[in-house]
Amino acid sequence: MTTTSAAPPADSHYKWIALSNTTLGMLIATINSSIVLIALPDIFKGIHLNPLEPGNTSYLLWMMMGFLVVTAVLVVSFGRLGDMFGRARMYNMGFAIFTVSSVMLAITWFDGAEAAIWLIFWRVIQGVGGAFLMANSSAILTDAFPANQRGLALGINGVAAIAGSFLGLLVGGVLAPVQWHYIFLVSVPFGVIGTVWAYLKLRDTGVRKHAKMDWWGNATFAIGLVAVLVGITYGIQPHGTSQMGWSSPMVLSCLIGGLIVLTAFVIIETRVESPLFSLGLFKNRSFLFGNIANLMASIGRGGLQFILIIWLQGIWLPQHGYDFSQTPLWAGIYMVPMTIGFLVSAPVSGALSDRLGTKWFTTVGMLLTAGTFAALIALPVDFAYPAFAVILLLNGIGMGLFASPNRAEVMNSLPADQRGSGSGMMTTFQNAAMVLSIGLFFSLMIAGLADNLPGTMSTGLTANGVPAAQAHEIASLPAVAVLFAAFLGYNPVQQLLGHSLHSLPAANQAHLTGLDFFPHLISAPFADGLSAAFTFAIVCCILGAVASLFTGRPKSAEPAERHSVGEELAAVAADATMESPGELIDEPTTAR
Incomplete structure (x- = not known):
């Protein structure tokens, strides 16, 4: 039997407590989703494992993507649990799990493959905690804030969610060279404070719906x-002789x-x-097209960080005198303009969209982002940094214009008793799209490199004293090895030649492993792959802009705020019979 209950309403200050705690939770969760990316070279050096050896590539991939995969899979289920048993309770559990896993990651004491497996396992557990946080934070805020302030609240929370992924690169770049354990240890005090604070202060202020667990739905969705x-x-x-594994049976x-x-x-x-997720929500225009736009935006920008890191670490920074060992830190620093643009535009667009509507902010944001991808294609590989910084700043502004109003539009379209699962579905689209985007961007980059890199590399190596047979063998290696080497901040040529490098004259060794040879070697092939990847991103952003045009309702159609528990409960009952399930959504958040 299904029953519905409403928790006692919060006082007038509660909404700010909810905003500050959930913002901390989202910030720390998303910082940890990206902090590992920039710290991977120091992690693998610290555990004495070469991730570029064929048998170790899986460790590298799962260290990068395990967190994203787990959060993408679990957020809908955890959002549904929040709808059923209390969003604050599930959120607080997530903070506790996240904190414990951060401690276990920080105390890693052994080496080699065992250390890699340990780290991946606890990264997965950390992802479980992150999924609880991501699934319920937006629902907690939507419960706590009235409709005319939700854009601002969700905008600030969205700033934390996406800015955290940028800040993680910088924090990882600063801490990892000092001691790689610190990138996990830094989360522990924030996790402890957040867990205690959430336990003492957060409570459910919205409608909660108790129902049977949809076990078959959970199982099939997860699998x-x-x-x-x-x-x-x-x-x-x-796979085999192929540059990529898309045709492999597995x-x-x-x-x-x-x-x-x-x-x-x-x-x-x-x-x-009692389904895990009510598919009838997609009958709601704002929910449907808001999520389509979110999916397209996430696919378009998901692989951007990876491409920019490879561009900076493998080509631009060495060309400008930065040693390969220093490039991870400086890549994070040189990408700061994107973070600044997002931090400036996201809360402003969220606040303004509360009064002016969302769709023009989201549409313009997507079109501006598409324009920045076109500008990156037009930029020479060895660019002037001021132009690059302006493009990154505008890219961050475009994403900020889109993110906050889009999140507010989707959350405002949800009925009160399905905000947890609806928020989870939105986060699933976003995180799954990030993984898909990384796969697609890498595939397009590899395809672009595979056409021209082998010939260019073979010619360059032969010209510098490498025997023709060995040069041909190295040039025939999968392009992904070159990408991963550049991504990890290793000297790619030194990795590819290995011990055979010492058989060459000293002058040739110095030239091949210097800061000029590899960046110039890869520049032209990289430009081809970059153009393909960013053209794909432009198409995704334009589709996101078109979808955004179909969101939103006239202000006259928006429901008035309700001011009684009876009206709140009646709204839930009405939602069950309405053709468009997002019509009645608002609850009071002040004491009655």
Whole structure:
């Protein structure tokens, strides 16, 4: 039997407590989603494992993407648990899990493959905690704030969510060279404070709906999405003589099998009494097109950080005198303009969209972001930094213009008793799209490199004394090895030549491993791959802009705020019978 209950309303100050705590939670969760990216060279050096050896590539991939995969899979289920048993309770559990896993990551004491497995395992557990935080933070805020302030609240929270992924690069770049354990240890005090603070201060202020758990829906959704994301993760690895693994039986089985299971999930959700996710929500125009826009935006920008890191670490920074060992830190620093643009525009657009509507902010934001991708394509590989910084600043502004109003539009479209699962679905689209985007961007980059890099590399190595047979063998290695080497801040040529480098004359050794040879060698092939990847991003952003035009309702159609528990409960009952389930959404947040 399904019952509905409403927790006692919060006082007038509660909404700011909820905003500050959930913002801390989202910030620390998303910092940890990216902090590892820039710290990977120091982590692998610290555990004495070479991630570029063929047998160790899986460790590298799962260290990078495990957190994203887990959060993408679990946020819907955890949002549904929040709807059923209390969003504050589930959120607080997430903070506790996240803190414990951060401690376990920081105390890693052994080396080699065992250390890599330990780190990946606890990164997955950390992702579980992050999923609880991500799934319930938006729902807690939507419960706590009235409709005319939700854009501002969700905008600030969205700033933390996306800015954290940028700040993680900088924090990781600063801490990892000192001691790689610090990148995990830094989260512990914030986790402890956040957990205690959430336990003492957060409570449920919105409608809660108790229902049976949809076990079949949970199982099929998790299995199907995990299979698809695992297939994408391994699709960028070489298979046999192919540069990538998209044609391998394992990858095809994961992708096809995952899609079949997800189809079964959709069928199940239309037949069970209390579904994990109400597919009827997609009848709501704002929810449907808001999520399509969010998906396109996330695919468009998801691989951007990876491409920029490779561009800066593998080409631009060495060309300007930075040693390969220093490039991870400086890559994070040189990408700061993007963070600044986002931090400036996201809260402003969130606040203004509360009064002016959302769709023009989201549409313009997507078009501006598309324009910055076009500008990056037009930029020479060895660019002048001021032009690059302006483009990154505008890219951050564009993403900020889109992110806060889009999140507010989607959350405002949800009925009160489904905000947790709806928020989880929105986060699933975002995180799954990030994994998909990384796979697609890497694939497009590898395809671009594979056309021209082998010939260019073979010629360059031969000209510098490397025997023709060995040069041809090295040039025939998968392009992904070159990308990963540049991404990790290693000297790619030194990694590829290995011990055979010492058989060359000293002058040739110095030139091949210097700061000029590899960046100039890869510049032209990299430009081809970059153009393909960013052209794809432009298409995604334009589709996101078009979808954004279909969101929003006239202000006259928006419901008035309700001011009684009876009206709140009546709204939930009415939602169950309404054709558009997002019509009645608002609850009071002040004491009655």
